[in-house]
Structure formats: structure tokens, C-alpha cells
Amino acid sequence: MFILYYLYSNIxxxxxxxxHGYTQIELAAVLGISLRTYQRIEYGQQKPNVYVVVRLQRLFQKDISEIMEEYTE
Structure with missing residues (x-):
């Protein structure tokens, strides 16, 4: 079976x-999440929800494939 989906890339x-010149606290504020939540996402301890991914796409003007990594199984 072939499965294709995207994994979040904290790197x-x-x-x-x-x-883009953001600090963690600045980007957390722009995304509407707490600093601790942002840190967990950036350190790979928590996956971002769809809302955060969409905000990141718009903010950085990137395609989802540039923010997330393709994973096939």
C-alpha cells in the first residue's frame, strides 16, 4: 500500500x-499561540494544528510542501 502525507518539519x-527576522515570542504572537506552545512546535515536541500551518503558509508565502516534509510508506 502506498501512503503519502506530510510530516511537520521543525527544522x-x-x-x-x-x-524572516522573527523571535520565537514574536512569531508565537503573530500565530496567536503561547510562547510555550510555539517552542514545543519548533522543538518537535508537538505538531502544529491546521490553523497554525495555514497561518505559517500565509506569513512565509510558502507552499505546504515547503513547510512540511513529504513522507511515503
């Missing part, structure tokens, strides 16, 4: 954040 998120 990419940190790269995008720093490239």
Missing part, C-alpha cells in the same frame, strides 16, 4: 522564522 520552521 524548516526555525529556518523560516530566523530568515
Amino acid at each position: 524548516k520552521l526555525r529556518k523560516f522564522r530566523t530568515a
Whole structure:
């Protein structure tokens, strides 16, 4: 069976954040989440919900495939 879906990439998120000049606290505020929640997402301890992913796409003007990594099984 072939399954294709996307895995969240915390490494990419940190790269995008720093490239756009945001601190963790600034990006958390823009996304409407707490700093601790943002840190958990960036450190890979928590997956972002759809709302956060959509906000990231719009903010960084990236396709979902650029924010998430393809995973096939």
C-alpha cells in the first residue's frame, strides 16, 4: 500500500522564522499561540494544528510542501 502525507518539519520552521527576522515570542504572537506552545512546535515536541500551518503558509508565502516534509510508506 502506498501512503503519502506530510510530516511537520521543525527544522524548516526555525529556518523560516530566523530568515524572516522573527523571535520565537514574536512569531508565537503573530500565530496567536503561547510562547510555550510555539517552542514545543519548533522543538518537535508537538505538531502544529491546521490553523497554525495555514497561518505559517500565509506569513512565509510558502507552499505546504515547503513547510512540511513529504513522507511515503
